[in-house]
Amino acid sequence: MPAALDISAYPPDGMEIRLIERFTALKGRRILEVGCGDGRLTFQYARTAAQVLAFDPDRASIEEALDEQARLGVRNVAFRLGSVEHLPARGAPFDVALFSWSL
């Protein structure tokens, strides 16, 4: 089996966060992430956010995110299988809703 390539088709870590923070701070905020995938972007900002609720409809991706969450010991993120349409219309408000490559 060939060795795994250390390449990613996503932007380098930090680039998307810098672009987002041109518009809004993420530190200390309650964040809703729609289409979180395996948490690639989530883990870049989660440690500074207050709370994160992250959705993705792909079960394998959510399982990867949960494994990584356990490995990193990140406690303020709730990963959920599903889509934003299943999010109850009422509930605690968020400061930021992030559609990460999911529109």
Added chain:
Amino acid sequence: MVHALRRAGQRLQSGGSLISIRPHRTLLPSVSVLTPSRRLPVARLTTPGFDGRQAAAEAALARVVEEGGFTLAGVRNGRFRARLDNLSQVRAYLELIAPPRPRFPPGGRATLIQLWRSQPRGSTIEIAESIVVTALRRR
């Protein structure tokens, strides 16, 4: 898409931000060969089947602004580059991109192979991609 934006908006506090990150619709990925002394453009990759999705995303964002629930806070573009060591890494890189993957235009792959084989040791292949970040503010 509009429904997802509306639902997210229902849970945003007034003044909260809705951020969309996605590939740029018109700044298509480009492939170049980088020799130690120069950059040799090869092709812009095409994104068949993707343009419609991107146009729909833009339309959905515009729709929720028109409906009055949001104001447009701004749009920013970003560009990033991957440096690849050989042709097989190009293939692997394109496989990593979520479907529908970009493709070489007719003749583009052959041009890359021809250019690559004639370049000196130490050359690399660069794929540059662009993203767009749209920020809306909840009224």
